[in-house]
Amino acid sequence: MYIGLDLGTSSLKALLVDDAERVLAEHTVGFDVSRPAAGWVEQDPAAWVSAAQDALRALRADNDLRELRAIGLSGHMHGATLLDESGAVLRPCMLWNDTRAAAEAAEMDSDPRFREITGNIVFPGFTAPKVEWVRRHEPEIFARTAHILLPKDYLRYALTGALYSEMSDAAGTAWLDTGRRDWSDDLLAACGLSRENMPKLVEGSAPTAGLRDKLAVELDLPDVWVAGGAGDNAAAAIGAGVVRDGEAFLSLGTSGVLFAANDGYRPDPATAVHTFCHAVPGTWHQMGVILAAADALEWLSRLTGRSAAELTSGLGPLRAPSRVLFLPYLGGERTPHNDAAIRGQFLNLDHATDATEAARAVLEGVAFAFADSRDALAATGTRINRALALGGGSRSGYWLDLLSSVLGFPLDVPEAGEFGAALGAARLGRMAATGEGAEIATQPAIAHSHDPDPALADACAEGLARYRAAYAAIRGL
Structure with missing residues (x-):
């Protein structure tokens, strides 16, 4: 048996599977996010530990875990969890969507070493600018900082007492030499840090440490390895079997991700594409990232007082994009703009615009944002x-038809089952325990596919052109 723990922004999911990847049990525990100021998004790491212990107890209560071999970890990326010399948390963790460090990120990005070594723009959400913000605005906290951990790696520390990270998550800090798969001493020094502040790096499929003895006794668990694990998107790719060159997924979650696996390292920071290490050795991946995908529809739901299902139920058959435009930049945008200041817009509203038409425009705006990511990936050589098609938004056939027609390639919907980040974490645990490799990361069976409608190709291209012109027009207003 293997357990995958997936630490999300608002909940932790624990998944128990056997060697045949049959799901034996799962349990989810929720927790809160704090937004103490505009652009600030924080979380108490103690909530992650409590949730993990509750989830493991729940699995243990209903299952005989004597055959448990390993635990794998997945988690949201870029968070800055600061510990003192004793391992105590010094302040709430700043999460991936915390943008307070925009000025620090721009300053780092102006130093050519960061793009050259990491292969990426230094985005405001990355870990390094957040820690630099602490150095400038909370110097007493920075002075006491002995260790810096990413969220899932703090969870590992709580479970094992060991300070480890792995390549896919570390690549989102702006301190990793992504091509060499190692910390960059130059970039750490530029931030007043050294390797002494950072966890030891392993591959995501490698073992790190066993559970703390006291915790294993309290949870009544056997002595098992905890695998290196992965950042959430890399873990989702392992769960979905997207590990070989050219394989891809589109995730319609709170944020949107267009993810492609690569068998080589081919960065192009100017595109604002993320070029990160994958969770298995000798592979990398690239992502176009949209900060508000399904979250844009949820925003409209809150605004109108109608559920997402109600908003989209009257859309009818797919048709050409309307004149109403929506730019889904509710909290800035990453790919391709790297623009933390831009905000969402509705354009071309008139008296006939109702909630259904607004919903149609939101779905179209997110589809156009994915087209921006498609073209940014293509500029790096990744076609x-x-x-x-993954994520909660993929349950909308209308949205997938629209996305396929805008993007110009088919989207495959897996059969019902578990193939997300929790399964990817469990698979990495199995690799760590058995020595198996990426060959066990198989793709799920496909239930059906959504193909582009050639009759809408010209209209979709025209809508995309208007969308891009709108961004150019409002930028800086």
């Missing part, structure tokens, strides 16, 4: 011919 996607088809992709798996």
